[in-house]
Amino acid sequence: MNLKLNISTCPNDTFMFEAMLHGRIDTEGLVFDLHLADIEQLNGAALSGEPDISKLSYAAVPQISDRYKILNSGSALGRGNGPLLVSRYKIYPDELHDARVAIPGEHTTANLLLNKIYPSVKDRRAYLFSDIAEAVMTGECDAGVLIHEGRFVYRKIGLQLVADLGVEWERLTGLPLPLGAIVVSRRLDAPLQRKIDRVLRRSIEYARANPAVSAGFVRQYAQELSEEVTRSHIELFVNDYSVDLGAEGRKAVTGLLGTETFGIKEEEVFV
Structure with missing residues (x-):
């Protein structure tokens, strides 16, 4: 079959x-x-x-x-596998309400998590997941949510961690x-x-x-x-x-x- x-x-x-x-x-x-x-x-x-x-x-x-x-x-x-919210320049979580944030798609778990943990983020811009790091590096977006391989290499290309959304989820719920x-x-x-x-x-x-x-x-x-x-x-x-x-x-x-x-x-x- x-x-x-x-x-x-x-x-x-x-x-x-x-x-x-x-x-x-x-x-x-x-x-x-x-x-x-x-x-x-x-x-x-x-x-x-x-x-x-x-x-x-x-x-x-x-x-x-x-x-x-x-x-x-x-x-x-x-556990320890969540999407990472990153930026080129230092951004604190309480400053995200004005940020342009790249997401890997409206229907992704990464976007759902961002909404649950940082609901103040309103300006979300959908990109192919593999293009998000570049969008942040070039200044198209102030921050971006990395999934898949991007979470392993972001430091090498000059990005810094704003928040580990998986860690925040586990802290709030105790669940994987x-x-x-x-x-x-x-x-x-x-x-x-x-x-x-x-x-x-x-x-x-x-x-x-x-x-x-x-x-x-x-x-x-x-x-x-x-x-x-x-x-x-x-x-x-x-x-x-x-x-x-x-x-x-x-x-x-x-x-x-x-x-x-x-x-x-x-x-x-x-x-």
């Missing part, structure tokens, strides 16, 4: 999905038609109900929960931070949804046990070519929660989004 699969070009996604895309594990007869895109483009495609399986910002989940369910495997969720989910279409029946979940878990477990195997595929799409940065990215965003959300992971998701925002019973949100 062929399924349309949308994921991002980020190392954590290509690392997790490489084994199932290249037949290194038992896919139980499933074949995947792969499409790679920026996270906000993925959010948009999922909002239209287009893919069978998709990477998605957790912030966009309430808007698509009538069409998709969250897989237990594949999430980018954890949900960033990205893998969702599956509700038009697929429940046994097929569970099969996809099993296959993805198998792929992630293979990748973690054989990290060198996926290196070429990961490097092909990575924005930052440094092997050290790519390795750090994978180690941070692919963890035990990626294998299985578990009870704490689900609690973190509903803590970020609020169960009332789903419009359906909490137990129906997850596969």
Whole structure:
């Protein structure tokens, strides 16, 4: 059976999905038609109900929960992994109300976090995530929210930290931070949804046990070519929660989004 699969070009996604895309594990007869895109483009495609399986910002989940369910495997969720708010010149958090802030998309978890933690920020400007650092460096924006590889290299290019949004989230809630989910279409029946979940878990477990195997595929799409940065990215965003959300992971998701925002019973949100 062929399924349309949308994921991002980020190392954590290509690392997790490489084994199932290249037949290194038992896919139980499933074949995947792969499409790679920026996270906000993925959010948009999922909002239209287009893919069978998709990477998605957790912030966009309430808007698509009538069409998709969250897989237990594949999430980018954890501690110490949050988006970073950075600037070229020193800005204090209480000065952000007048700042022009670059965000990686309206529907991203990074933007949701910015809104929760610094609601005074009104002038938000959407950029492709890989263009945010340059927008801050050139003065187009006063500050920017970095995700993916950008969080590992910002100091090298002369930017400084205003706030770690993940640290602020953990301080406020005590919960790990949900960033990205893998969702599956509700038009697929429940046994097929569970099969996809099993296959993805198998792929992630293979990748973690054989990290060198996926290196070429990961490097092909990575924005930052440094092997050290790519390795750090994978180690941070692919963890035990990626294998299985578990009870704490689900609690973190509903803590970020609020169960009332789903419009359906909490137990129906997850596969």
